[in-house]
Amino acid sequence: MRATVIHAPHDIRVEEVPDPAVRQPTDAVVRVVLACICGSDLWAYRGESARKPGQRIGHEFLGVVEETGSEVSGLRPGDLVVSPFVWSDGTCDYCAEGLTTSCPAGGFWGQVGSDGGQGEAVRVPFADATLVRLPAEALSDDRLLAGLLTLSDVLGTGHHAAVGAGVRPGATVAVVGDGAVGLCGVLAARRLGAERIIALGRHEARTAIARTFGATDVVAERGEAAVEAVRQLTGGHGAHAVIEAVGTEQSMRTAVAVTRDGGTVGYVGVPHGSGTGLDLSDMFDRNVSLRGGVAPVRTYIPELLPDILDGTIDPSPVFDLTVGLDGVPGGYKAMDERIALKVLVKA
Amino acid sequence: MRATVIHAPHDIRVEEVPDPAVRQPTDAVVRVVLACICGSDLWAYRGESARKPGQRIGHEFLGVVEETGSEVSGLRPGDLVVSPFVWSDGTCDYCAEGLTTSCPAGGFWGQVGSDGGQGEAVRVPFADATLVRLPAEALSDDRLLAGLLTLSDVLGTGHHAAVGAGVRPGATVAVVGDGAVGLCGVLAARRLGAERIIALGRHEARTAIARTFGATDVVAERGEAAVEAVRQLTGGHGAHAVIEAVGTEQSMRTAVAVTRDGGTVGYVGVPHGSGTGLDLSDMFDRNVSLRGGVAPVRTYIPELLPDILDGTIDPSPVFDLTVGLDGVPGGYKAMDERIALKVLVKA
Known part of the structure; x- marks a missing residue:
């Protein structure tokens, strides 16, 4: 089959790779229908996150089950499914607690030895626990299907940040980061x-x-001026709940600074840079909490899925460029140059 | 009156200072019965926290109301009261939320222009909001009185850490720091x-x-060995809730390392050192949260006081050395050299 491979920073190619096959009785093979490129893929693209030459890439996909192992009981060939960005066994203590990203048997699409999402098909370990079935009708609704694809990462990750930040009815929230x-x-x-x-x-x-x-409000300023603007909008105090969705020292600094005393930064931006951007003395004096991390999106899918299906939320506008598999390298370039917000890949 | 004054690092003296008096109609003057020396006072003693020569010191005390301003309605001369380590106005948004340490009109005993707790008497701003009445009978029970004094800081601060760390019935907790x-x-x-x-x-x-x-368990090892020991005691995973009660980079590093994935560090050690001790990438990968800060102990007194009065908890053993006011400088030395755990001052 054909799949996206990263050879070096800025060297992303779509090339022929071995066809995936069921290897364990709990595996399934999924033929990818939609995939996409994530802001966090850009860290690898830019060489800021290490990858071995030849690793696959892409961790967001939905598709149709093509084959299942003998122990897969909840899925059958032909099912439309969405995958979270990590697989997990569904049986360990962490999975039971909903922290599927800490599953010792879990893994991340594109890690050495696994398929990536930006390809024609994917071998999925622990398919029963990892994949979530979607209604087949969605296949004929492009907008809905794109919305459902966000369950694989960005919607669940945004939700994780909001939950971590303690967003409640009536809350004032600030969001640092205008990516997907x-x-x-x-x-x-x-x-x-x-x-x-x-x-x-x-x-x-x-x-x-x-x-x-x-x-309800947009602050276009940056750095100190942004902090000042948020404070002005909030009676001088800042926001109870702050979402940090970038992962740089500067964005974390801004996030803490716009948090009201006693409030919480829910952080989901993958941390980059040598420092943390955290001023612990300031956080201490103001009782600002920090909560977040890699989002266990598998756990959130059952809660978020119905709201997409019934139209309560429509995350599909985060995709502003659609490419075929051959267009993936160009998609990276477009996102790297901030020409595209998020690239949808029709496999 | 006589009170403790800090002139320079390691230069703590008990000397004659002006008698406190009611200056604002919301003030009260409290004659100190018991005070104590806090681990955080040692940062000033050691010169690691800046103080102006001549500042008062001591932020934990209980005593008897001597005089009240015309607008003080809930207290009268002769009342036995305990004071939290910051005063607060009781009327602002933060006080209403229970975050009394963020009260814009609040202050810390011993700050420039205020009395400190390690003296014969203290002028207390916003006396109605700041002070909490205690039963007069406690005056005749040394052990109970010492226990009640911990409401001014260390008990409420330990409680803040436990709440921040998310301690719940059945939880596994690790506590970093063997101070009071x-x-x-x-x-x-x-x-x-x-x-x-x-x-x-x-x-x-x-x-x-x-x-x-x-x-239930004590780990005497330090650093990596301590982390390993806690992990062994917890099936390899670490503790759900971790209390950080030191404030150094090393203690924070240990606290994060012994936290189970998805768990929380409740930190109340006043941060010291140029770095944070936080490895944000590790915290991100494992969804370890950080919550805490300066404890709004005033808010906790109504909840904790009944449990001390009825004997459910007895925090008095944290005091292992008792001195008179003249003995305060020696008390600092004893705590600095870790000869004393916490020094009680009979004023």
């Missing part, structure tokens, strides 16, 4: 009942989506 | 229903108190 995760954080905060949502961002196409998703 | 706050963290965790409490410490007199307070 930040925008999904806006959508998730709105869904959880936030009354006021302040989106930080200066890219008008993105802030327009933020407003569609529920942002 | 760490020990009170053990007591608070036990009170909140923790099933297993692992105290990290090698000072036998202190770990004996930890066991009295509810610790």
Whole structure:
């Protein structure tokens, strides 16, 4: 089959690789229908996250089950399924607690030895526990299908940030980061009942989506000026709940600074840089909490899926460019240059 | 009157200072009966926290109301009261939320222009909101009175750490720090229903108190060996809830390392050192949260006081040396040299 392979920073190719096959009785093979490119894939693309030459890439996909192992009981060939960005066994203590990302038997699509999502097909370990069935009718609805694809990462990750930040009905929320995760954080905060949502961002196409998703205010300033603007919007105090969806020292610094005393930063931006951006003395004096991490999106799918199906939320606008598999390298370039927000891949 | 004054690092003196008097109609003057020396006072003593020469010191005291301003309605001369380590106005949004330490009109005993707790008397701003009345009978019970004094800081601070760490009935808790706050963290965790409490410490007199307070296990190792020991005691996983009660980079590093994936570090050690001790990438991968800060102990007094009065908890063993006011400088020396755990001052 054909799949996306990363050879070196900025060297992403679509090439012939071995066809996936059922190896364990708990495996399934999924023929990919939709995949996409994630902001976090760019860290690998830019060489800021190490990859071995020849590793696959892509961790978000949905598709049709093609083959199942003998112990797979909940899925059959022909089922439409979405995959979270890590697989997990569904039986360990962490899976039982909902922290599927800490499953000792779990793994991340594209890690050495596994398929990536940006390809024609994927061998899925622990298929019963990992995959979630979707209604077959969705296959004929492009917008719905794109929305469902966000369950694989960005919607669940935005939701994780909102939950971590303690978003409750009536809350004031600030969102640092105007990428797909930040925008999904806006959508998730709105869904959880936030009354006021302040989106930080200066890219008008993105802030327009933020407003569609529920942002009540947009702050285009950066750094100190952004902090000042958020404080002005919140009576000088800052926001109870702050979503950090970038992962740089500067974004973390901004996130803490716009948090109201006693509030929480829900962080889901993959941390980059040598420092943390955290001023622990300031956090201590103001009782600012930090909660988040890699999102156990598998756990959130059953809660979020019905709201996409019934139209309560529509995350599909995060995709603003669609390519075929051959267009994936160009998709990386477009996202790296911030020409595209998030690239949808029709496999 | 006589009060403790800090002139320079290691230069603590008890000397004559102006008598406190009611200046605002919301003030009260409290004649100190008991005060004490806090582990955090040692940061000033050692010169690691800046103080202006001549500042007062001491932020924990209980005593008898001597005089009240015209607007003080809930207290009268002769009342026995305990004071939290910050005063607060009781009327702002933060006070209403229980975050009294963020009250814009609040302050810390010993700050420039205020009295400190280690003296004969203290002018207390916003007396109605700040002070909490105690039963007069406690005056004749030395052990009970010492226990009630811990409401001014260390018990409420240990409780704040336990609450921040998310201690729930049945939880496994690890406590980093064998000072009075760490020990009170053990007591608070036990009170909140923790099933297993692992105290990290090698000072036998202190770990004996930890066991009295509810610790089920003691880990005497340090650094990597301590982390390994806690992991062995917890099936390889670490503790759900971890109390950090020291404030150094090393203690924070240990606290994060012994936290189970998905768990929380409740930190109340005043942060010291240029770095945070936080490995944000590790915390991200394992969804380890950080929650805590300066404890709004005023808010906790109504909840904790009845349990001291009825004997459910007895925090008084944290005091292992009693001095008169003249003995305060020697008390600092004893705590600095770890000869004393916590020094009680009979004013």
